[in-house]
Amino acid sequence: MTEDDALERVVKILTPHVRNEEALANVSAETNILDDLKVNSARLVDVVLAFEDEFDIEIPDEDVDSVNTVGDCVKLIVGKAN
């Protein structure tokens, strides 16, 4: 799995939770999930579960703490999946 492939699927999972459509339109690896996309922080729990289902991986809680940007998600997922 390439990082580009993972990025596309990560954005798709984040999309229903995004409250800033403009930031979503210009999404990149640097985009911050809470500050830029305005995702409700409580919903990160659901986003992580969706990542696990989508990529067939397990993401321990301690790994989630270091995730801030879309790129952080991609790196974490690609690292686990490969």
Next chain:
Amino acid sequence: MRTRVVVTGLGVVAPNGNDPQEFERSLREGRSGVGANLSMEEFKFACRVAAVPQRTDEIAAEMFGEDELMAMNSSHRYCSIASIQAWQDAGLERPDPEGDEVDWDTGAFLGTGVGGMDTMGERVVPFTDGGRVRRLGSTAVEQVMASGISARVSGQLALGNQVTTNSSACSTGAEAIAEGAARIRAGLAQRMLCGGAEGASHYIWAGFDAMRVLCRNFNDAPEQASRPMSASAAGFVPGAGAGVVMLENLDSALERGARIYAEVLGAAVNCGGHRGGGSMTAPNPEGVVRCIRSALADAGVDPSEIDFINGHLTATGADPKEIASWSRALGRGAENFPPITSTKSMIGHTLGAAGAIESVATILMLSGGFIHPSINCVDRHPEIEAFSASIPDNALDLPNARTAIKAGFGFGDVNSSLVFRKFEDA
């Protein structure tokens, strides 16, 4: 002079209508919303009929975003749809979800009898017992916390006054209206969204089926199953939905030129104390009579002024006792008893939503000048034979009806009563 409280908006998600207009048409036509229920059949309930609102997921999908829908079980959906309807019907705009403005003068009393049992049964219990607590995600708590429905609506409408969920079993919906009116009268709020909601789930209904209080004799004829006041009444039909009214300080309503449906003239809530024949599951008749009389006294209305009654009337053995209590409370025997109807004959017993949906029905009847039929009462219960002429089998025009009374009685021996008056002039 006391602050007057009026109704400026209506919202309803009922088994026979998903907005006030469709609901009113169904009420006039005597259209039942009761149908066969596959879950009850699958899980071997004795009662296999229920009254469930239809097409609500489509309506919710048009009103709310995907993120929010993921956290909305059936009671959240019904309550939110009805609340947005009432809000818009009152002539108010939905606020920008990303804006910072809060309406500090508007609050909500949105009650529920049982709460998020579908979330409990479908997610919390199986996930927890299966050792998969983590997989519950973030949305379980907000769907099972009792106040979830009012909390949900406060976010949708940026409400900043008191927002809470009351619970008094089948008295809940009417109690919410009584409490909201009291808050406005006390000068603590300008507007209150008030009502109740109950989800559609066989997990909610299972305990009632076990108590043998649900109708089990009409599984093959669902539309005939809810038979209040009839000799063949064999228990209530479980229902789901939500009713919401926008209550408003009269001055505020007049100032903004709002349409006014009716005035909440009087209200009362009490408890029979589980004495004098009352118990967890039966009302103390003295409590019922006092509650009705207190509402009339609060309204400053003589019992002779009541033009019609929308009773609690669930289609159980309690119906004849309820009629006797109405007669005693009003001091009106069979010879001059007002018309009395049961909305439950069409929509079953929507539990925590009942008093609210039926209040919406009462307000629609007052403003529309009619009384809806109490369907399926083809064989009057022998104990109320004398009152037969007061039970409408078809819709009746009542163009001169000004004052109506609604009551709700719940497990726990709790009662609520509301007196509404058609709005004429300030």
